[in-house]
Amino acid sequence: MKILVVDDFSTMRRIVKNLLRDLGFTNTAEADDGQTALPMLQNGDFDFLVTDWNMPGMQGIDLLKNVRADPNLKDLPVLMVTAEAKREQIVEAAQAGVNGYIVKPFTAGTLKEKIEKIFERIEGK
Amino acid sequence: MQIQDKMMADVTLEQARKLISCLESGNLEQAREAIDGLSQIREASLFSEVGKLTRQLHEALANFQLDNKITGLAAQEIPDAKERLNYVIEMTESAANKTMDSVEECLPIAQSIKETADNLSIDWSKLYSRELKPGEFRELAARVEAFLNSVSSDSGDLTSKLNDVLLAQDYQDLTGQVIRRVITLVQDVEDNLVTLIKMFGCSEEFKKAKKNTKKIEGVEGPVIDKTREDVLTNQDDVDDLLSSLGF
Numbered sequence: 001m002k003i004l005v006v007d008d009f010s011t012m013r014r015i016v017k018n019l020l021r022d023l024g025f026t027n028t029a030e031a032d033d034g035q036t037a038l039p040m041l042q043n044g045d046f047d048f049l050v051t052d053w054n055m056p057g058m059q060g061i062d063l064l065k066n067v068r069a070d071p072n073l074k075d076l077p078v079l080m081v082t083a084e085a086k087r088e089q090i091v092e093a094a095q096a097g098v099n100g101y102i103v104k105p106f107t108a109g110t111l112k113e114k115i116e117k118i119f120e121r122i123e124g125k
Numbered sequence: 126m127q128i129q130d131k132m133m134a135d136v137t138l139e140q141a142r143k144l145i146s147c148l149e150s151g152n153l154e155q156a157r158e159a160i161d162g163l164s165q166i167r168e169a170s171l172f173s174e175v176g177k178l179t180r181q182l183h184e185a186l187a188n189f190q191l192d193n194k195i196t197g198l199a200a201q202e203i204p205d206a207k208e209r210l211n212y213v214i215e216m217t218e219s220a221a222n223k224t225m226d227s228v229e230e231c232l233p234i235a236q237s238i239k240e241t242a243d244n245l246s247i248d249w250s251k252l253y254s255r256e257l258k259p260g261e262f263r264e265l266a267a268r269v270e271a272f273l274n275s276v277s278s279d280s281g282d283l284t285s286k287l288n289d290v291l292l293a294q295d296y297q298d299l300t301g302q303v304i305r306r307v308i309t310l311v312q313d314v315e316d317n318l319v320t321l322i323k324m325f326g327c328s329e330e331f332k333k334a335k336k337n338t339k340k341i342e343g344v345e346g347p348v349i350d351k352t353r354e355d356v357l358t359n360q361d362d363v364d365d366l367l368s369s370l371g372f
Contacts, residue, residue, distance in 0.1 A: 011221040
């Protein structure tokens with residue numbers, strides 16, 4: 001399982017990577033915004049994307065839309081981990097095809113629960 | 126002021142009556158004097174108006190001393206505040222990294238203690254169920270001894286790294302002081318802006334703008350205002366919304 005973690009703050013990437021490692025996901029890569037992340041996704045064999053929303057360059061929501069619009073990436077599971085918590089934003093992310101949405105600050109338990117739920121649903125299909 | 130106006134009107138009336146009576150009696154010399162008197166009254170009131178205007182101008186200029194304060198804010202204190210806030214970002218980032226460095230060093234130590242203890246415990250239970258051969262017992266005893274020594278030195282390591290984590294939290298005090306100063310500055314800027322708005326006579330618009338709740342579009346980072354109805358405050362609310370959307 002190869003996971004790409006996208007956040008403009010290196011500390012947050014590090015926290016997410018550590019939590020993922022604790023959940024048994026050791027194969028992770030990092031990007032600091034959508035613009036860097038998109039070519040990595042297109043050229044790499046990632047199985048899962050964890051992204052922030054508010055980033056310079058390309059924002060997380062646009063990265064999500066680009067992923068869904070790309071025939072090779074459209075089925076990639078995407079988990080959004082963000083401080084953005086407006087009702088309309090969550091609706092927008094859901095409509096854009098997000099697989100999970102976590103608001104910061106979050107706990108290790110929440111991350112575990114959401115990741116498990118995403119994979120359960122994918123396996124159930 | 127009203128009394129003064131009344132007095133002036135009385136004097137003017139008196140002069141006017143004098144002028145009429147002089148003209149009627151054909152006393153042109155005195156009539157000319159009466160006309161001069163009237164124009165003096167006019168000049169006097171003109172002077173007093175000019176005087177009032179001068180005083181107002183003076184007060185307006187004095188109020189504009191404020192302008193100097195705004196110049197100071199824009200030239201010095203706001204750039205200084207930006208530097209201070211950048212310092213807060215640097216301090217918090219460095220503290221977070223120091224903490225995570227230490228934690229990442231602690232994790233494998235704790236993991237290795239657990240693994241060794243688990244393995245020893247399996248063999249230790251063999252001892253009780255008499256499954257150990259004499260040679261194996263000697264080997265187990267040596268492993269237990271090595272483990273006890275390593276636990277002692279590992280917990281020393283853990284203690285020192287946990288202390289590093291503790292010390293890395295010293296940023297809170299320093300950044301707290303810096304942020305408090307910036308808050309004072311923001312308050313100062315606000316007060317000056319409000320005074321400026323009042324000076325330019327836009328108080329009504331200011332009051333109206335204060336009542337308006339402006340809708341913020343797009344990304345805005347963490348929302349602190351708990352009363353906002355367009356924002357969800359916790360993960361449970363987010364989950365509820367998503368499940369209502371069929372998630």
